Amino acid sequence: MLGGARETGVAGQTEHPSCRIREMAKYDAINLQDKLATFGEQWAPKVIAELNDYQFKLVKLQGEFVWHSHEATDEAFIVLDGAMTIEFRDGAVALTAGEMYVVPRGVEHKPRAEHECHVLVVEPRGVVNTGEAGGSQTADNDVWI
Amino acid sequence: MLGGARETGVAGQTEHPSCRIREMAKYDAINLQDKLATFGEQWAPKVIAELNDYQFKLVKLQGEFVWHSHEATDEAFIVLDGAMTIEFRDGAVALTAGEMYVVPRGVEHKPRAEHECHVLVVEPRGVVNTGEAGGSQTADNDVWI
Numbered sequence: 001m002l003g004g005a006r007e008t009g010v011a012g013q014t015e016h017p018s019c020r021i022r023e024m025a026k027y028d029a030i031n032l033q034d035k036l037a038t039f040g041e042q043w044a045p046k047v048i049a050e051l052n053d054y055q056f057k058l059v060k061l062q063g064e065f066v067w068h069s070h071e072a073t074d075e076a077f078i079v080l081d082g083a084m085t086i087e088f089r090d091g092a093v094a095l096t097a098g099e100m101y102v103v104p105r106g107v108e109h110k111p112r113a114e115h116e117c118h119v120l121v122v123e124p125r126g127v128v129n130t131g132e133a134g135g136s137q138t139a140d141n142d143v144w145i
Numbered sequence: 146m147l148g149g150a151r152e153t154g155v156a157g158q159t160e161h162p163s164c165r166i167r168e169m170a171k172y173d174a175i176n177l178q179d180k181l182a183t184f185g186e187q188w189a190p191k192v193i194a195e196l197n198d199y200q201f202k203l204v205k206l207q208g209e210f211v212w213h214s215h216e217a218t219d220e221a222f223i224v225l226d227g228a229m230t231i232e233f234r235d236g237a238v239a240l241t242a243g244e245m246y247v248v249p250r251g252v253e254h255k256p257r258a259e260h261e262c263h264v265l266v267v268e269p270r271g272v273v274n275t276g277e278a279g280g281s282q283t284a285d286n287d288v289w290i
Binding site for chain 1: 169170171172173174175176177178193194195196197199201218219220221223225231233235236237238239240241243244245246247250265267268269
């Protein structure tokens with residue numbers, strides 16, 4: 001809301017031209033770096049946008065995550081800053097800023113990063129970070145920033 | 146495939162330790178700038194990855210697109226290089242590199258960019274770029290690079 005001047009205007013009074021701005025909706029870009037600056041927690045995905053029933057989540061990674069899989073869905077990793085590796089049982093993919101990878105559903109994987117790495121994850125609403133594995137690294141889900 | 150040496154090996158011969166590498170699958174990162182360098186066409190989305198039934202598409206924008214909407218789906222724009230504006234009937238959102246926006250389903254919008262802008266679009270497989278509007282700016286769908 002841009003202000004309540006219209007509500008307090010005198011009935012019948014000619015509207016000032018600048019009041020036209022009140023008829024325009026406000027649309028705000030989602031700035032990834034601004035959002036990243038709002039939290040420090042690692043391995044705890046934060047939701048920044050939804051696309052139908054999918055979510056865009058920012059996550060800060062450092063160290064080793066647990067081996068896990070998501071039986072019902074693929075999972076996209078887009079690296080924004082730094083570098084990470086996604087290990088598979090039979091190989092690995094190294095990702096740096098400006099690179100992405102989609103882990104297929106059901107495939108066991110283990111993300112890791114030597115230094116803190118910032119990632120944009122895309123996956124359906126409701127996906128838990130540790131998938132079928134659970135454990136102490138399981139983060140709260142659906143946390144918006 | 147990393148080579149066919151195994152197929153030509155002598156039966157019963159001790160495998161050389163370096164042959165171990167053949168048992169590892171090969172996983173390649175998708176590098177966004179490398180993919181962008183493979184095409185010059187504007188307003189013609191190119192698919193680089195799929196996530197379940199969603200696609201990640203790179204598109205180069207310059208000038209004005211048509212007013213259109215997608216009745217069945219939201220549409221995510223993530224700006225990689227440059228700047229663009231998404232106009233709505235009652236406002237607009239300005240996006241620069243590192244910013245994103247999700248246009249809700251059914252909402253008329255018109256992307257435009259003064260200078261060439263590179264965007265990662267995320268939306269379900271099968272979405273046509275001009276939505277309900279059609280016209281000369283309609284691009285071939287499902288073109289992979």
